[in-house]
Amino acid sequence: MFTGIVEEMGVLKSIRKGAHSAILEIQAKVVLEDIHLGDSIAVNGVCLTATSFSPTGFTADVMHETLNRSSLASLRPGHRVNLERAMAANGRFGGHIVAGHVDGVGTVQRIEKDDNAIWYTIAAGPEVLKYVVEKGSITIDGISLTVARVDSQSFAISAIPHTVSVTVLADRKPGDIVNLETDIIGKYVEKLLHFPQEEAAPAPKQSSGITKEFLTRYGY
CATH class of the missing domain: 2.40.30.20 (Elongation Factor Tu (Ef-tu); domain 3)
Structure with a gap:
């Protein structure tokens, strides 16, 4: 991990x-x-x-x-x-849970400066975007980042200059392909919600206790 x-x-x-x-x-x-x-x-x-x-x-x-x-x-x-x-057992958990199992790739659409922040807009397919939520976590080329906005075709993150300078974000330009891994928690929730449930066996019919012999005994 x-x-x-x-x-x-x-x-x-x-x-x-x-x-x-x-x-x-x-x-x-x-x-x-x-x-x-x-x-x-x-x-x-x-x-x-x-x-x-x-x-x-x-x-x-x-x-x-x-x-x-x-x-x-x-x-x-x-x-x-x-x-x-891989994370050491006695280490600080500075980012989020990252498995290193890439879900797919995205394409850098735009890179824009906003004062001391740098915005990266990444286009991705629906199989990835369905797990991307605003203010949730996303991993881009192994970097734990926070989603600032998301729509049906892309999402954006805002990085500080330090993060850009010490990672390959500094090398990225529009058109580049990046690795994406979404937050694993969303995948587990989806699996649990859509996991096919086994049909419960029908409960055995319970007898009311009223039989022909019972009715005859009491004059019916």
């Missing part, structure tokens, strides 16, 4: 693509401080497993499903990526 608080920006050194998979080699520093084989690291919001590491970086395998659902396939060597290690 992650919190959406980016620890550092790494740099993609190489991407080796197979027929339906890829291996990413990422240069990093902070996330290497206590790394072990098999550790989970969110790369632009996608939970990946460290398959090898060195003093300057780590590698991670990306499977077919992940490539189809995220923007990782469009990365090129030299691109910066947001990195976050």
